[in-house]
Amino acid sequence: MSADDGLLIWIEEALAAVGHVTWRRMMGGATLYLDGTVFAIVLDDVLWFKSDAVADPVxxxxxxxxxxxxxxxxxxxxxxxxxxxxxxxxxxDAMREWAALAVEAGRRAPGNKRKQGS
Structure with a gap:
């Protein structure tokens, strides 16, 4: 598994107007944070947004x-x-829309800890 640096940079640039994106490498991929809230992972060059019971129907x-x-x-x-x-x-615009849904799921997560990655 890997996290494509180009994809990570695209996400960071696309969301710059709404917050500060950071990431931490993990198991060959990356966990992404927006202003300290986990909102996505990148594995095998695929972006996965965080969800929960509230966001699942969307x-x-x-x-x-x-x-x-x-x-x-x-x-x-x-x-x-x-x-x-x-x-x-x-x-x-699509990146911002879907990322916003994922950030809200991240904020609702039990035990949500605001970590900063790089």
Whole structure:
């Protein structure tokens, strides 16, 4: 897994008008923060936005897949991140719209800790 530096820079630039984006490398990918709130991850050069029970219906209506992975025991597990719609990769307004939904989910997260990455 990897996090494409070009994608990370695009996200940072696209969201600069709404807040300060930082990221921390993790397991070959990156966790992204907007003003200290976790809102996305990038793995295998794919952007996944944070979601929760409140935001899930919006993501479902968009048809955005839930992040899933194979566990060591062969079962498939999911975490509450949704694949970013394709238009966020080249449309600043779409990036801001979907990122705002993800930031709100991040703010609602239990035990939300505001960490700064780089």
């Amino acid at each position: 993501w479902d209506a968009q048809g955005s897949a839930r992040f899933s992975y194979a566990r060591k025991d062969g079962r498939v597990a999911t975490i509450n991140y949704r694949r970013a719609p394709d238009d966020v990769l080249d449309d600043v």
